[in-house]
Amino acid sequence: xxxxxxxxxxxxxLAFLLRHDEEAFSKGxxxxxxxxxxxxxxxxxxxxxxxxxxxxxxNKQRYEYSTDGKxxxxxxxxxxxxxxxxxxxxxxxxLYHGTATRFLESIYSKGLIAGNRxxxxxxxxxxxxxxxxxxxxxxxxxxxxxHRMLADGCKFYLSNNxxxxxxxxxxxxxxxxxxx
Ligand code: HQG
Numbered sequence: 001x002x003x004x005x006x007x008x009x010x011x012x013x014l015a016f017l018l019r020h021d022e023e024a025f026s027k028g029x030x031x032x033x034x035x036x037x038x039x040x041x042x043x044x045x046x047x048x049x050x051x052x053x054x055x056x057x058x059n060k061q062r063y064e065y066s067t068d069g070k071x072x073x074x075x076x077x078x079x080x081x082x083x084x085x086x087x088x089x090x091x092x093x094x095l096y097h098g099t100a101t102r103f104l105e106s107i108y109s110k111g112l113i114a115g116n117r118x119x120x121x122x123x124x125x126x127x128x129x130x131x132x133x134x135x136x137x138x139x140x141x142x143x144x145x146x147h148r149m150l151a152d153g154c155k156f157y158l159s160n161n162x163x164x165x166x167x168x169x170x171x172x173x174x175x176x177x178x179x180x
Contacts, residue, residue, distance in 0.1 A: 100136035
């Protein structure tokens with residue numbers, strides 16, 4: 001039986017192993033599309049049952065199996081330079097970025113940057129963005145003028161679990177200047 005504690009603790013470890021494990025990537029254990037062998041993970045304490053439980057209980061649909069079930073990958077959020085085949089798509093006129101107040105000074109001067117990750121992550125609604133931001137401190141939601149970014153030639157991608165991605169967002173595309 002897999003218990004909830006295992007799912008949470010091992011789930012965090014799995015996020016690292018599939019998104020940020022540079023060493024495994026350099027050794028070819030993660031392929032260019034982000035896939036890693038289920039069998040290899042079994043040797044690291046991830047039974048098939050545990051992986052199934054993590055994949056199934058994950059409310060963000062963070063992970064997916066290959067069609068033959070032999071491989072697993074994270075759908076987005078990587079720092080290793082993989083191509084998880086996100087699709088270019090036309091976003092709604094406005095998307096939201098959830099951050100923490102302590103980052104605002106830097107964000108308003110440099111814009112949103114991907115930092116460690118491959119993309120800046122944007123949410124389709126304010127509530128989701130607030131949750132994302134609260135992971136880092138007091139949440140603050142920035143509204144992004146995607147309509148204008150598109151007109152200026154910026155590209156957007158939609159991961160297959162509904163997260164919008166773009167390479168960067170300049171401050172001129174922020175719609176709000178305060179959360180009031
Ligand atoms: C901030 C979770 C200073 C940015 C979520 C964020 C998401 C800047 C932090 C996904 C900055 C990076 C990604 C600048 C951006 N100066 N700070 N110029 N530009 N930042 O965790 O967007 O649960 O790498 O605002 O749901 O918080 O892991 O990115 O606060 O979709 O599946 O730098 O992670 O998904 O933090 O979250 P992160 P994020 P999972």
